[in-house]
Amino acid sequence: MTVPMIQTKNLKKYFATKKGELHAVDGVNLTINSGETLGVVGESGCGKSTLGRVILKLLEPTEGEVLYEGNDISKYSRKQMKNMRKEMQIIFQDPFASLNPRMTVSEIIAEPIKVCKTITNDNEILEKVFDLMNTVGLAERFVNTYPHELDGGRRQRIGVARALALDPKFIVCDEPVSALDVSIQAQILNLMMDLQDNMGLTYMFITHDLSVVKHISDNIAVMYLGQCVELAKTDELFENPAHPYTEALLEAIPIPSLKYRKKLNIIRGEVTSPINPKPGCRFAPRCPKVMPECSQASPELTEISPGHFVSCYIYMNGHYQTKGEKHENISANKS
Amino acid sequence: MSEKLLEIKNLHVMYRTDDDDIYALNGVNISVEKGKTLGLVGETGAGKTTTALSIMRLLPDRVGAVKQGEIIFEGKNLLNVDNEEMRSIRGNDISMIFQDPMTSLNPIHTVGQQIGEVIKLHNIHLDNKDIELKIDEMMEMVGIPADRKTEYPHQFSGGMKQRIVIAMALACNPKLLLADEPTTALDVTIQAQVLQMMGDLKEKFNTSMILITHDLGVVAQICDSVAIMYAGEVIEIGTIEDIFEADVHHPYTIGLFGSIPDMTKKTYRLNPIDGLMPDPAIVPPGCRFADRCPKCMEVCEKISPENFIKNTHQIKCHLFTEKAKNATGN
Numbered sequence: 001m002t003v004p005m006i007q008t009k010n011l012k013k014y015f016a017t018k019k020g021e022l023h024a025v026d027g028v029n030l031t032i033n034s035g036e037t038l039g040v041v042g043e044s045g046c047g048k049s050t051l052g053r054v055i056l057k058l059l060e061p062t063e064g065e066v067l068y069e070g071n072d073i074s075k076y077s078r079k080q081m082k083n084m085r086k087e088m089q090i091i092f093q094d095p096f097a098s099l100n101p102r103m104t105v106s107e108i109i110a111e112p113i114k115v116c117k118t119i120t121n122d123n124e125i126l127e128k129v130f131d132l133m134n135t136v137g138l139a140e141r142f143v144n145t146y147p148h149e150l151d152g153g154r155r156q157r158i159g160v161a162r163a164l165a166l167d168p169k170f171i172v173c174d175e176p177v178s179a180l181d182v183s184i185q186a187q188i189l190n191l192m193m194d195l196q197d198n199m200g201l202t203y204m205f206i207t208h209d210l211s212v213v214k215h216i217s218d219n220i221a222v223m224y225l226g227q228c229v230e231l232a233k234t235d236e237l238f239e240n241p242a243h244p245y246t247e248a249l250l251e252a253i254p255i256p257s258l259k260y261r262k263k264l265n266i267i268r269g270e271v272t273s274p275i276n277p278k279p280g281c282r283f284a285p286r287c288p289k290v291m292p293e294c295s296q297a298s299p300e301l302t303e304i305s306p307g308h309f310v311s312c313y314i315y316m317n318g319h320y321q322t323k324g325e326k327h328e329n330i331s332a333n334k335s
Numbered sequence: 336m337s338e339k340l341l342e343i344k345n346l347h348v349m350y351r352t353d354d355d356d357i358y359a360l361n362g363v364n365i366s367v368e369k370g371k372t373l374g375l376v377g378e379t380g381a382g383k384t385t386t387a388l389s390i391m392r393l394l395p396d397r398v399g400a401v402k403q404g405e406i407i408f409e410g411k412n413l414l415n416v417d418n419e420e421m422r423s424i425r426g427n428d429i430s431m432i433f434q435d436p437m438t439s440l441n442p443i444h445t446v447g448q449q450i451g452e453v454i455k456l457h458n459i460h461l462d463n464k465d466i467e468l469k470i471d472e473m474m475e476m477v478g479i480p481a482d483r484k485t486e487y488p489h490q491f492s493g494g495m496k497q498r499i500v501i502a503m504a505l506a507c508n509p510k511l512l513l514a515d516e517p518t519t520a521l522d523v524t525i526q527a528q529v530l531q532m533m534g535d536l537k538e539k540f541n542t543s544m545i546l547i548t549h550d551l552g553v554v555a556q557i558c559d560s561v562a563i564m565y566a567g568e569v570i571e572i573g574t575i576e577d578i579f580e581a582d583v584h585h586p587y588t589i590g591l592f593g594s595i596p597d598m599t600k601k602t603y604r605l606n607p608i609d610g611l612m613p614d615p616a617i618v619p620p621g622c623r624f625a626d627r628c629p630k631c632m633e634v635c636e637k638i639s640p641e642n643f644i645k646n647t648h649q650i651k652c653h654l655f656t657e658k659a660k661n662a663t664g665n
Contacts, residue, residue, distance in 0.1 A: 043522035044493075151611060152379075181378040182549060186594035186607030193604070208522060211552075215596035215605070238598075252527035254552030255598055258579045267524055270492050 003070040005170055005202045006032040006055060011064035013047075013054045020276040024050040026226035027064070029301065032219075034169070037196065037203040039217030039234070041210060041249070043271055047226040048206045049093075052172040055204065056088055057081055068170075086116055089163040093175035095155035099147040105158055106143045109133070112165045132161040137191060153184035160191065170202045178209060189216060210253050214238060219307075222246050225274050225282040228301065232308040242310040245283045281313070289314060340543045341390070341511055342366040346404035348385055348394065348567075355616035359385045359399075361567040361623075367511065372537065372544040374554040374575075376591070377564035380612050383547045384434075386564075387513045390545075391431055392421050408511070427457040430504040431513040435520055436497035440488040446499045447484030450474070453506045473502040477532060494525035498532070505536060512537075512544045518553065530557055551595060555579060560647075563588050566613055566623040573648035585650045586628045622653065630654060 013025040024047045032038045040048050053059045055066050057073060066074045073084055089112075092098035099108055109129045119125050130140055136157040147155055156176060163171050173192070177185040193216060195201060207213050213220060213234075220237045222230040222245065230243040241247045248267040269286040280295040281287070287294065293313050301311045348360040360382045367373045375383045388394050390406055392413060406413040408429065413421070430453075433439040441449060450470050454461065461469070471481035477498040479491075488496055497517060504512060517533070518526040534557050537544055546558060554561055555575070562572040563585065571578065571585040578588070593606035610627040613619065621636040622628070628635065634653050643655035 043524065153611070182594040183378060183590060183608045184611075186596075186605035187609075189596070190605055190607065210523070211596040211598050214598060248524060252523040253598060254526075254530070254550065254556045256551035256555045256579070256592065256595055258555055258575065268528075270494055270525065271522075 002034070004031045004067075005034040005036075005069060006030070006204070007065075007067040007070075008055065009065040009067070011051070011054060011066060012062045013050050013059060014062045017275060022275045023226045023277055024274065025054060025061075026277075028221075028223075028226075028228050030221055030228065030231070032170075032202055032204060034202055035196075035200050036218040037205050037216055039213035039220040040204060040206045040223060041208060041213050041220060042223035043208060045225075045271055045274065046223045047274070048208075048223055049174050051223070052090065052174050052204060052206050056090055056172055057084075058090070082116070086118065086166040087168050088170045088172070089166065089168040090172045090174060091156075091159050091163045091176045094179050095152050095159055096147075096179070098159055099155060101147055104144050104146055105133075105138070105150075108147070108158055109161045109165055112162060116166055118166060128165070129161075132164055135164065135195070136161045137187075151184075152180050153187060156180060156184075156188055157191070160188070160195075164195070164199075167199075168201070170204070172204045172206065174206045175208070176205075177212060178207060185212070192216070210249065222249065225271060225277065227282060227298070227311065228309075229283065229312070230308075230310050231301070236305070236308050240305075240308070242304055242308065242315060243283075243312050244287050244289050244314075248286075248288075281311075338369050339366050340369045340409065341545075342405075342407045343386070343390070344405045344407070346386070346389060346406065347402040348382075348389055348399060349402050350395075350399050352398065357615045358618050359567055359615060360389070361618065363404075363564075363567070363569055365562050365569060365572065367543045367545060368559075369510075369543055370537075370541045371559040372546055372557055374558035374561040375545055375547045375564060376549060376551065376554055376561060378549060378612060380566075380615065381564040382567040383564055384515055385567075387431060387515055387545065387547060390511075390513060391425055391429060393425075393431075423457070426453055426509075427507045428509055429511045429513065430507070430509040432497075432500055432504045432515060432517045434516040436493060436500050437520065439500055440496060442488055445485050445487055446491070447474075450484070450499065450503050450506055453503050457507045469506070473506050474499075476505075476536070477502045478528075494521055494529065497521060497525075497529055501529070501533065501536075505540070505542075508540055508542075510543060512542050513547070514544060515547045516549070517546070519548070519550070526553075533557070551592065563591070567615065568623060568651065570624065570651045571649065577646075577648035581648055583645075583648075583650065583655060585624075585652050586630050586654070587624050590627075590629075622651075632657075 008028055008030045011025060011028045015022040015024055028051060042048050054061045061074050065072045106129045109132055110125050113119050113125055113128060119128055133140060138154060138157050177188050180188060205213065205216055217234050220232060220234050221228050224245050230246045241250055267286050272285055279297055281299055284290050284294040291313055299311045299313045299316055301309045302315050303309050304315050343363055343365050346360050346363040350357040350359055363386060375386065377383050389401060401414055447470050450473055451466050454466050454469050470484055474481045474484055479495055479498055518529050521529060548554060558575055560574045561578040562569045565587050571588050590608035596605060608627050613623055621638055622640050625631050625635040632653060640651050640653045641656050642649045642651050643659060
């Protein structure tokens with residue numbers, strides 16, 4: 001079996017706040033295979049961005065492991081990480097805030113190269129910059145412009161070019177298109193998919209937009225308040241959503257077609273506070289299918305069909321059965 | 336056919352800046368019927384918000400100016416009423432929900448005071464007790480317990496703040512509600528709650544609404560008619576069925592739909608529109624979409640197209656007017 005590109009084991013990140021401990025990421029187990037895209041969806045504040053940053057070690061994990069090609073990088077020193085950074089990069093959400101307004105386009109794209117000294121000759125660096133600009137579809141005449149002279153779509157292309165500057169293998173894309181207009185968003189999504197095809201990149205694609213995530217991902221992880229509540233192949237997740245939260249999330253998307261016009265079946269209430277969370281399932285206060293055991297202990301991530309994991313008591317009824325029987329049990333219930 | 340509450344005729348709006356004159360609206364024609372919802376769709380800079388601000392007469396002083404056109408609300412041209420009368424219309428007959436609930440509330444007043452301010456200004460005869468009762472009623476209506484009225488905006492979540500803003504906008508039972516991207520800043524599950532609430536309230540009070548958005552999914556859920564804007568013009572307008580189900584569309588509309596990843600089927604590549612919105616400081620003689628249009632013809636760059644009208648559906652494109660001309664010529 002090949003070693004997955006990224007694997008997290010019981011990854012946790014807590015922030016100390018005045019009111020108590022904020023559980024931003026709370027025991028997440030994920031696997032991203034080389035060349036694939038994992039979409040991470042969830043509402044604001046559910047810990048998607050924190051998860052991305054902990055995986056890149058831009059934030060130190062509180063507990064747990066991050067395995068990159070089988071090596072645990074969570075204990076790496078800064079020096080060791082500096083080498084790793086060439087292989088793992090990030091594209092940020094806001095193309096207006098993530099570019100230094102005092103640097104020109106070429107300086108921004110060349111900066112990672114200069115920092116990591118992968119190329120030292122100035123002419124070669126410039127060549128590489130032009131190369132990257134070509135790759136992401138930026139005209140060469142923009143090389144000496146400043147970010148404020150460009151529109152959102154072009155700025156995001158700079159962000160993509162900067163992330164590609166060190167020829168990484170793995171890129172965390174933190175809501176790269178949510179600040180853009182739909183027609184520009186589509187251009188950037190197409191660009192990212194082309195890059196993946198040509199360069200064999202692995203993406204972790206963080207977004208709250210389910211239609212985008214469906215379009216670009218191979219696998220999807222649904223997060224709710226720091227926990228991964230469902231993990232499945234994209235088609236499987238959209239066809240057979242298992243967790244009540246995933247169902248609600250899919251129900252809530254307005255679809256641009258009159259055929260789907262209907263009274264929305266919406267969930268009540270809002271995301272509860274992630275500070276010192278109560279024991280039990282975190283979705284329980286909003287869940288339409290809540291049961292008594294939900295408020296006692298957190299449900300575990302259970303495999304209900306091959307590759308489809310859910311953390312919900314509805315699917316844990318077969319607690320005492322062996323794994324094989326449990327699958328049958330659930331498929332029988334479904335039909 | 337039901338009565339028109341608001342009709343905008345040939346509206347031109349210009350922003351004058353130090354560098355350039357920006358032509359924000361170039362002949363916009365839209366109308367809203369009583370109790371109906373019009374969706375105003377377009378990308379950033381298409382002129383959606385400018386249209387709403389013109390109706391409210393809230394264009395920035397000295398910089399923004401209406402150059403031409405009429406805004407007729409209940410038979411009266413809003414551009415001719417004096418400031419005092421406009422103040423009584425604003426908030427009372429027409430009110431607006433702004434895009435960002437985080438910044439449209441005053442952080443140093445309680446939410447109750449802010450809802451109360453609207454009621455007090457437009458109902459001078461009410462005493463404080465009645466106003467308090469009305470505040471409670473409005474808060475309950477948008478689903479927030481009335482005893483939270485003494486709290487400040489920062490104590491509420493984004494979805495709740497947006498509901499407070501909606502409560503303020505609806506406090507005087509306006510006849511027309513302008514909602515400028517009311518759910519863009521919200522998460523999908525909260526968006527669904529807010530949209531449903533707005534739909535219910537609309538039915539209850541028979542309010543007309545102009546919903547400004549760039550999300551075609553939201554439009555499909557709650558609008559009765561749709562106007563698609565591009566570079567300060569309405570390039571396609573019609574009933575919701577015309578826009579979502581008819582066979583003929585403006586090439587820009589097709590591009591807009593092609594840009595959205597379809598949830599219902601699998602497509603590998605999206606079909607976005609190439610290029611960018613034109614510079615609003617320059618008015619080309621021809622169609623404004625010409626340089627991005629995949630079906631651009633010679634005439635498109637020279638002459639601005641007329642509206643092609645088919646029942647309730649209007650498309651501003653040479654493709655269809657030419658065809659119609661040829662048909663009558665033969």
